[in-house]
Amino acid sequence: MGRWQPDARERLQLAALALYGERGYEETTVAEIAERAGLTKRTFFRYFADKREVLFWGSELLEQQMVAAIEAAPASASALGMIGEALDAAAVRFEEVREFAGPRHRIIASSRELRERELIKAASLAAAMARALRARGLDETAASLAALTGTTVMHVAFEQWVDDPGRRSFEQIARDALAQLRELASTA
Amino acid sequence: MGRWQPDARERLQLAALALYGERGYEETTVAEIAERAGLTKRTFFRYFADKREVLFWGSELLEQQMVAAIEAAPASASALGMIGEALDAAAVRFEEVREFAGPRHRIIASSRELRERELIKAASLAAAMARALRARGLDETAASLAALTGTTVMHVAFEQWVDDPGRRSFEQIARDALAQLRELASTA
Numbered sequence: 186m187g188r189w190q191p192d193a194r195e196r197l198q199l200a201a202l203a204l205y206g207e208r209g210y211e212e213t214t215v216a217e218i219a220e221r222a223g224l225t226k227r228t229f230f231r232y233f234a235d236k237r238e239v240l241f242w243g244s245e246l247l248e249q250q251m252v253a254a255i256e257a258a259p260a261s262a263s264a265l266g267m268i269g270e271a272l273d274a275a276a277v278r279f280e281e282v283r284e285f286a287g288p289r290h291r292i293i294a295s296s297r298e299l300r301e302r303e304l305i306k307a308a309s310l311a312a313a314m315a316r317a318l319r320a321r322g323l324d325e326t327a328a329s330l331a332a333l334t335g336t337t338v339m340h341v342a343f344e345q346w347v348d349d350p351g352r353r354s355f356e357q358i359a360r361d362a363l364a365q366l367r368e369l370a371s372t373a
Numbered sequence: 374m375g376r377w378q379p380d381a382r383e384r385l386q387l388a389a390l391a392l393y394g395e396r397g398y399e400e401t402t403v404a405e406i407a408e409r410a411g412l413t414k415r416t417f418f419r420y421f422a423d424k425r426e427v428l429f430w431g432s433e434l435l436e437q438q439m440v441a442a443i444e445a446a447p448a449s450a451s452a453l454g455m456i457g458e459a460l461d462a463a464a465v466r467f468e469e470v471r472e473f474a475g476p477r478h479r480i481i482a483s484s485r486e487l488r489e490r491e492l493i494k495a496a497s498l499a500a501a502m503a504r505a506l507r508a509r510g511l512d513e514t515a516a517s518l519a520a521l522t523g524t525t526v527m528h529v530a531f532e533q534w535v536d537d538p539g540r541r542s543f544e545q546i547a548r549d550a551l552a553q554l555r556e557l558a559s560t561a
Contacts (some may be wrong), residue, residue: 330529331557370555370559373453
């Protein structure tokens with residue numbers, strides 16, 4: 186109890202998701218999450234700043250990996266080609282947490298505070314991708330348009346993926362959505 | 374003082390913008406805004422729910438007018454053609470409030486709470502446009518992609534317009550941004 190355990194973070198996340206689903210996000214305390222996970226509050230705060238951050242753990246890493254994919258894209262890649270590489274990088278992360286994604290998504294939808302937090306994270310991701318695209322030579326407007334197109338496709342693909350009865354991969358759904366956006370944009 | 378005056382709302386908005394700029398948004402009270410406008414707190418609350426809403430007055434009307442533009446678009450219009458009509462409708466509203474737009478934009482950028490509120494409004498607008506596009510026959514994915522492309526172009530165009538030294542019209546800047554997005558999307 187309370188000592189370092191390799192899976193403490195994941196146990197806390199699972200306990201939080203379970204409690205938020207059962208009682209509601211607002212009604213759940215950090216003490217209850219720690220107790221459900223068989224850990225102490227002190228251990229909780231070693232991993233997460235507060236009960237909100239349990240739901241957003243990993244978003245910095247996701248952002249870094251999407252930015253890294255833009256930086257590593259071939260020199261010949263177009264703006265949306267680089268965005269496609271970033272979405273492929275996101276797909277790897279998403280598949281790793283597929284089992285948590287549905288419950289997490291429903292909890293966030295239930296709370297205005299959490300929806301606002303999610304939107305701030307998406308805006309931060311778009312800003313980071315825009316910086317990476319400018320570093321790849323795009324002008325400011327093109328970089329912003331392409332980066333926000335990236336978060337648009339990510340959002341639309343995520344909504345489909347999270348409840349997809351056919352369990353298609355995020356990578357495939359995002360590629361299809363990006364292709365559909367290209368088609369919409371090419372229609373006069 | 375306190376009785377109905379035709380320009381009370383605008384006086385309160387100007388007073389709020391001035392005080393938020395001078396002292397900061399957090400530090401300004403409703404009483405101070407009312408006093409600066411030569412009105413009472415009671416009059417303030419006849420127009421606005423709180424000091425935050427002074428900055429977001431008109432956003433429901435903007436949403437309605439953008440949705441109406443989608444509904445009124447010609448039958449032959451493409452998805453992004455309908456988004457272009459919605460952006461033209463937004464342009465009419467924005468030019469009416471051009472003098473407030475810069476100060477308002479800087480105040481919102483200064484506060485996380487206000488940025489979150491702005492993002493929620495943009496998400497609400499995208500959802501409303503997506504509903505209107507579905508009513509025009511688009512499937513759910515296409516409607517969401519096109520609507521979020523609309524808020525992307527609006528955001529990028531607004532950032533350019535609000536500080537444009539050449540004072541180009543929002544309509545022109547938004548049309549150029551939409552054309553640039555189409556070009557990005559057509560590049561393999």
